[in-house]
Amino acid sequence: xxxxxxxxxxxxxxxxxxxxxxxxxxxxxxxxxxxxxxxxxxxxxxxxxxxxxxxxxxxxxxxxxxxxxxxxxxxxxxxxxxxxxxxxxxxxxxxxxxxxxxxxxxxxxxxxx
Amino acid sequence: xxxxxxxxxxxxxxxxxxxxxxxxxxxxxxxxxxxxxxxxxxxxxxxxxxxxxxxxxxxxxxxxxxxxxxxxxxxxxxxxxxxxxxxxxxxxxxxxxxxxxxxxxxxxxxxxxxx
Numbered sequence: 755x756x757x758x759x760x761x762x763x764x765x766x767x768x769x770x771x772x773x774x775x776x777x778x779x780x781x782x783x784x785x786x787x788x789x790x791x792x793x794x795x796x797x798x799x800x801x802x803x804x805x806x807x808x809x810x811x812x813x814x815x816x817x818x819x820x821x822x823x824x825x826x827x828x829x830x831x832x833x834x835x836x837x838x839x840x841x842x843x844x845x846x847x848x849x850x851x852x853x854x855x856x857x858x859x860x861x862x863x864x865x866x867x
Numbered sequence: 868x869x870x871x872x873x874x875x876x877x878x879x880x881x882x883x884x885x886x887x888x889x890x891x892x893x894x895x896x897x898x899x900x901x902x903x904x905x906x907x908x909x910x911x912x913x914x915x916x917x918x919x920x921x922x923x924x925x926x927x928x929x930x931x932x933x934x935x936x937x938x939x940x941x942x943x944x945x946x947x948x949x950x951x952x953x954x955x956x957x958x959x960x961x962x963x964x965x966x967x968x969x970x971x972x973x974x975x976x977x978x979x980x981x982x
């Protein structure tokens with residue numbers, strides 16, 4: 755079965771510090787990976803996606819993620835966070851033959867001043 | 868440009884009452900449509916998806932049903948709500964190209980509280 759694991763339910767970090775949000779997925783022949791952000795009481799907004807090609811993917815708001823096939827990971831990083839980055843972040847995958855996304859349980863990023 | 872609307876934004880309903888949540892998409896034709904539920908402290912669970920009018924696929928057995936009466940309209944319903952139906956309901960759409968990497972675009976969500 756296709757699955758996505760986000761190991762950290764909450765990540766507190768100070769403003770201007772770097773952050774990494776971890777995501778691991780169940781192995782598949784081919785996989786498409788996504789990171790979404792959800793601000794309180796809002797829908798989801800796509801941060802970045804990996805489809806193929808370069809394993810380092812750059813997204814909006816200064817975020818980037820690295821696809822690591824051997825470790826089946828797709829960790830999200832930002833070198834310096836802002837208060838406005840406080841939100842819930844979801845990792846998701848879509849495998850072959852699947853129309854819908856499989857989401858992880860989410861990681862709440864709390865940026866403190 | 869494409870936009871997706873959901874209403875109502877919030878809803879408080881008693882146990883046993885019916886439910887109807889609506890989602891509409893503008894600016895595209897023949898989209899794939901999806902209903903997800905986000906329970907408190909949990910990730911998103913796919914409930915239904917639709918590839919065309921009248922075509923509904925259910926991912927999990929439950930107290931809910933979905934319908935697609937028009938190309939860009941997706942409705943989530945229940946005849947009798949349960950306490951466990953409380954959550955944040957998100958509608959999403961994607962282009963109908965049959966390719967796995969299509970991005971899904973999410974609506975603003977409906978927060979349902981069943982008392």
